[in-house]
Amino acid sequence: MPKRKFANRRDWERIRENRYAQMAVHDDRFSGTVALFQIDAVRDPQYKQHKGEEFIVADGGYAWLQYFPDDEPFGVTVMFDDNGKIVQWYIDIVEAIGYEDGIPYMDDLLLDILVFPNGDVVRKDEDEFEAAAQSGELTPELVERGWRDFEETLQRIDRKDFVYFDLARGHYDVLKQKL
Numbered sequence: 001m002p003k004r005k006f007a008n009r010r011d012w013e014r015i016r017e018n019r020y021a022q023m024a025v026h027d028d029r030f031s032g033t034v035a036l037f038q039i040d041a042v043r044d045p046q047y048k049q050h051k052g053e054e055f056i057v058a059d060g061g062y063a064w065l066q067y068f069p070d071d072e073p074f075g076v077t078v079m080f081d082d083n084g085k086i087v088q089w090y091i092d093i094v095e096a097i098g099y100e101d102g103i104p105y106m107d108d109l110l111l112d113i114l115v116f117p118n119g120d121v122v123r124k125d126e127d128e129f130e131a132a133a134q135s136g137e138l139t140p141e142l143v144e145r146g147w148r149d150f151e152e153t154l155q156r157i158d159r160k161d162f163v164y165f166d167l168a169r170g171h172y173d174v175l176k177q178k179l
Contacts, residue, residue: 002095002107005075007035007066010103014058017041021178022104025171029163032069032097033104036175039063050116057087065172067164068097068104073149075106078168089115089164093149095142109142111150113157115165121157123150 008020022035039062046058056062061082068075075094079087093111097104110132112124133143156162 002109004105004107005092006100006103006105007033007037007068008103009037009064014043014046015039015041016043019179021175023175023178030067030069030167031071032067033099034171034175035066035068035104036172036179037064037066038176038179050114050120050122055087056081062087063172063176065168065175066104067167068106070097073145074153075108076164078164078172080172084172086117086168088117089168091115091153093146093153095146109138109146109149111146113150113153115157121154123154 007022009015009018017040019038019040020035022033025032025034039058039060041060042058045056047054048057049055057079058064059082063080065078065080066075067077073093075092075097077090077092079090081087091113092106092108095107095109097106099105110125110129114122114124116122129138129146132138138146
């Protein structure tokens, strides 16, 4: 069953204080909504690991720039640290992107791709997706589409045909001014 993720992270109990801004963008490189979730205070920082190294993805001063494209099979979250440095790109393969009360959301299909500033690419949650497929939580059509979109997105990243790497800094700077 896809998990709905809202841009304003309204259900995230870890967050004590935050600010939020979003804007519609329609140009030759991207069409959709770009949102910035600025984390001002947390109960506890959120840590992740990559290659045995622990790093923070959510803490006071961190920000998540999120892309909700009109015509892509994924949503992208670019995580910035408290100095404005990119920590990682997190790509969610989605069933759909929509809006509720003007706030964008993505229905996450469990398959994720992480890309780190050093170029490392990590395939994530394939086992969870396969378990959901085997249990019947996902239709056969959704399973086929999910795998296809996952592989095609990985190929785009490998070909350096993933515009979000180039757009993130500019959109981050614009939205920071709107907070």
